[in-house]
Amino acid sequence: MRAVDDVSFSLEKGESLGLAGESGCGKTTTALSIIRLLPKNGRIVDGHIWYGDQDLAAIKEADLRRIRWKHISIVFQGAMNALNPVRRVSWQIAEAIAIHEHIAIDEAEDRVDDLLELVGINPARKNDYPHEFSGGMRQRVMIAMALACNPKIVIADEPVTALDVMIQAQILELLQNLKDELDLSMILISHDLSVIAETCDKVAIMYGGKMAEFGPTEDVFRDPQHPYTQGLIRSFPDIYGPRDLPPWIPGKPPNLLEPPQGCRFHPRCSFAFAECSVTEPPLYETGPGHVASCHLRAPGR
């Protein structure tokens, strides 16, 4: 099964990219592929992942291990499970530092204070166990962990899912500030378009393991080019609008074991015409840095 196919995007220094889409459309798989952390039964069949002039898809595992965390780190989905319950928080943050800089954990722990302060946790609590923290604080700890080795790129996988709205706002603000302060590049994965609209410079909309649309966040949200993106945005309730159910996209995402012929979205698309079920649309350029994979956007149409 091809969980993710034909996805291509670029991320510059200091830029943030949002990956959006329904559950199971390949957001996390795309992100994990970047540092080759796919589960055992998954692999990268083809393609390149350029980091500077290194192709992460081709380099040796040992070299990749040096890049992980030190250059590209992850804030994992679900902070509850991403912390080891029997290790103190300080130890867990220090672990990555110790591994990458070949120093003792004790020495690495000296830097934990700064990191905790950076994400807004009182350093006095560094010797607590994860279960002694609240959900939002655990997420902060996860962020501190991701920053431990001064990475260039941080991949945040659903960083605010399962948190309440107030905490969501705090965490997003924290991520935004850290990004600006430390000049990080960031990939933010979320099914929540408002989260992405608020924090990202560019956005990639994924559908059925493929990229439906990619472009600057403003352009994509103001003038969506792919019918799927249009549907997604329209299905968002407007707080000033009438109080009724927003329109939704009928049907469900395709089974990737037998993806539909042609455009993967055509069975659910209200604009679908004959060609859509036959040929797969390439990415057509619709504006500066803005592309959409839809036959409607073919030049001269």
Next chain:
Amino acid sequence: MAFTSASHWIRRKIGLTEVRREKLSLTTKRFGEIMWATVHHRMGGPGVAILVFFVAVAIVGPWLPLPHWDASLFPRTLDPSWEHPFGTDHLGRDLLSRVVRGSQVSLLVGFLASVIAGVLGTLVGLVTGFWGGWRDEVLMRINDVFLSLPWLALLIVLAAVLGGTLSLEVIIIVIGLTSWSFTARVVRAQVLTVKERVFVERARAAGAGNMTIIRKHIFPNVFPLVFANTILTVAVAILSESTLAFLGRVDRSNVSWGVILSEAEESGALLNGHWAWIVMPGLALVVVIFGFSLLGYALDEILNPKLRER
């Protein structure tokens, strides 16, 4: 403080590596906390008290002002008196000396056998749980054999194969080799759930290799189980040894509590009303096993942060 600086000095002297230093300080720090918590635990306190008493008796035994445990110096089958608090046996030996001697043998067998079983069970559990595949198949089928055979029959058959009566070393090894299977099962099951947790993936993402993940993330998560299990195995091992001894399968020159009970049984102590001959070693056995059970339970609660009361 003095201890810390002294140990720093020693470490510098013998040139321990940085990584090693971290491990030492981490374990000593934790060990102190665990000890404190255990002693103050409602079950751990009594458990520790019982075990400290018996271990102390076993250690100072040789210096206690008691007649030699194997010297037939007195009238036979005396009832308890001030001179012989536990009475004497059928060969005129002081039973108090023999029970004290028994604590040494029984505890030694218990500790060493459970260490063997604990180490073996943990290794097997970690390997099968973490890697799975053919390692899992082979080791777990062997484990099934040990689990499904009745251990007492296995011990007796092993005793027969190894020549009728068993020496102390053989008993320790045999008990150790027959009691690892439960620990292995428990550890494997725990490893299977722990290795799927996201923090293992996170550690891998942070650059940790398989061995680091097993040592630093998975082992600490299964350690409470291993520890509590091993403490409980000590009780089982002591009981196994006593059973074997009672059945007359061990070398009687190693006086364990089971050997005393076996001799009492053979000389009809019960019929002749020599109650102390049976009650005293029996009581020692029961109390020690109770102590280990209390401690095992307390440790399980203390070492598992999720069970800890606050």
